[in-house]
Amino acid sequence: xxxxxxxxxxxxxxxxxxxxxxxxxGILLVEWKDLTVAYYVKEGEVIxxxxxxxxxxxxxxxxxxxxxxxxxIPGEKLHKTVERFLIERLDDREGVFSFTPGFxxxxxxxPVVHPVEKLIMLASRNLTKxxxxxxxxxxxxxFEPSPNGLEILDKADTNEAERRIFSLVNGDKTVADIRxxxxxxxxxxxxxxxxxxxxxxxxxxxxxxxxKPSIALDLLMKIIxxxxxx
Numbered sequence: 309x310x311x312x313x314x315x316x317x318x319x320x321x322x323x324x325x326x327x328x329x330x331x332x333x334g335i336l337l338v339e340w341k342d343l344t345v346a347y348y349v350k351e352g353e354v355i356x357x358x359x360x361x362x363x364x365x366x367x368x369x370x371x372x373x374x375x376x377x378x379x380x381i382p383g384e385k386l387h388k389t390v391e392r393f394l395i396e397r398l399d400d401r402e403g404v405f406s407f408t409p410g411f412x413x414x415x416x417x418x419p420v421v422h423p424v425e426k427l428i429m430l431a432s433r434n435l436t437k438x439x440x441x442x443x444x445x446x447x448x449x450x451f452e453p454s455p456n457g458l459e460i461l462d463k464a465d466t467n468e469a470e471r472r473i474f475s476l477v478n479g480d481k482t483v484a485d486i487r488x489x490x491x492x493x494x495x496x497x498x499x500x501x502x503x504x505x506x507x508x509x510x511x512x513x514x515x516x517x518x519x520k521p522s523i524a525l526d527l528l529m530k531i532i533x534x535x536x537x538x
Contacts, residue, residue, distance in 0.1 A: 311407040318405075319439050320398060320431040325506040327407060328352040328424040334409035337366060341402035345393045348372060348412060353420045354427060356386045357393035373415045387421035395422065399434040425463040425507055429470065432503030437495055443505055444483060444498040450513040451501065452479035457509040464507060473500045477510050 311326060315338070327336065331352035338345050346366045348356040356376070360366050369375040376383070453474070454460075461474060469492060476486045487497045504510040 310409075311405075313405060315401050315403045315405060319401075319435065321428055321435065321503060321506050323405060323407070324354075324424055324428045324431065328428070332409040333414060334407055334411055335366060336405060336407045337363065338403050338405045339363075340397065340400060347390075347394060349407075350414045350418065353424050354390055354394060354422070355418045355420060356381075357389040359393065367411065370411065371413050371415070383416070383418050386418055390422050394427070395430060398431045401436075423463050423465075425460055426465040428506050429464040429466060429503045432499050432506065435499045435502060440495065440498045440502050443502050447482060447484040447487070449483045450479065450481065451477050451483075451505075451510040452513045453477055454508055454511055457504075460507050460509050464503075464509070469496065470500045470503075473497055474504065474509065477501075477504070479513050 311323070313323075323336070327334075327349055329352075333350050333352075336347040336349055336354070338347065343359045344361075344363060345357055345359050347354050348358075350372075356372075358379070369378075376386070381389070457474070461471070464470075466474070469490075473486060473490050473492075476489055481489070483498070483501065486501070487494050490497050501510070505512075
């Protein structure tokens with residue numbers, strides 16, 4: 309299924325989350341304001357990026373091994389294109405995108421220098437206040453760590469501040485508590501929590517519903533009280 313949208317509506321954190329979830333292969337095409345870039349995704353990992361002057365040119369090369377051989381780019385240098393054409397643009401909101409899965413064929417293995425988990429956390433650091441509020445909308449929300457949270461945390465290449473925030477997520481503290489104890493500005497904390505949610509490092513804790521006493525039980529208690537009063 310092709311994923312299509314505007315970066316102002318669906319940010320790169322969410323796009324990468326969708327791509328990484330099922331570990332799909334395909335091409336993510338972003339028409340930025342100043343150029344169009346094709347991002348080549350292999351099993352959920354962005355391994356290569358190249359600008360194209362015409363969109364149709366992206367779909368004329370269906371074999372990735374043949375493509376990079378034609379472009380004369382060594383496999384060990386593919387990550388440089390991801391740095392230049394994706395990581396350096398993570399704060400850009402002007403553009404439309406489409407992700408077409410299953411189109412490109414990958415025959416060989418290629419090094420993944422920038423895991424998708426790392427890209428998601430890098431992108432989360434550039435989220436606007438309005439974007440963050442889509443998921444961190446209430447300071448009384450409570451999050452808890454996922455069972456494999458620490459494993460994903462290592463892949464995400466988190467910094468000291470982000471690890472500090474993760475240590476405060478325990479299933480009891482609210483977002484307000486975490487903001488206060490982290491001693492960081494609210495936007496930094498909320499961006500990090502947003503990134504953690506996208507990665508599945510943490511999850512929202514469901515509020516336990518308190519069962520209300522049944523009418524029959526209430527009536528029984530009143531009868532007992534009256535008997536005691538006699």
